[in-house]
Amino acid sequence: GENVEQHPSTLSVQEGDSAVIKCTYSDSASNYFPWYKQELGKRPQLIIDIRSNVGEKKDQRIAVTLNKTAKHFSLHITETQPEDSAVYFCAASNAPGGSQGNLIFGKGTKLSVKP
């Protein structure tokens, strides 16, 4: 089955700096990769996702890149702000075609942005 590895487990940056979180997956059939942000005591919320037919997607200060050959994808946050502090989870769909399968989550990265 699919296995998703996420690094680093913790990340501390200064406000205004960039943050990068990396994930690798094992199942070459996976084709959907969402990222979730979870603030303390709250539910995971989708912040961006990417499908395997594109290599990069950007939404304001957040971008995700996908390398299907290497089976890894990354989240990039630019101009970080204290409100970006949270736990970020990557995930991959574990069924061919993606539409019927479940998501396999990484272990999460705790991002701290220092003012």
Place this chain on the structure above:
Amino acid sequence: DAGVIQSPRHEVTEMGQEVTLRCKPISGHNSLFWYRQTMMRGLELLIYFNNNVPIDDSGMPEDRFSAKMPNASFSTLKIQPSEPRDSAVYFCASRLTGLGNQPQHFGDGTRLSIL
């Protein structure tokens, strides 16, 4: 859209008691997922349903755990008898499956404490 609705938000009970967690998925979504989140184990999938049918329950830890989805708008997760190690935050999520890759949307969770 009211989002995924879970109840109760908090539950404190003594070990040995039966616990029932409830979830109402987003209207129109046909897949429902139950997750457990702890500091030690992260976000774990317990079971998921497609069109009210359980598809994968390999994450259900023991026979003490059971889940049902009697109709498209309601699901329960039951623990009987409960044990202190069941203490965790339990999330329900739903998605629309069958129209390509769609994200899961999480409820606010039930924080369960077994004394």
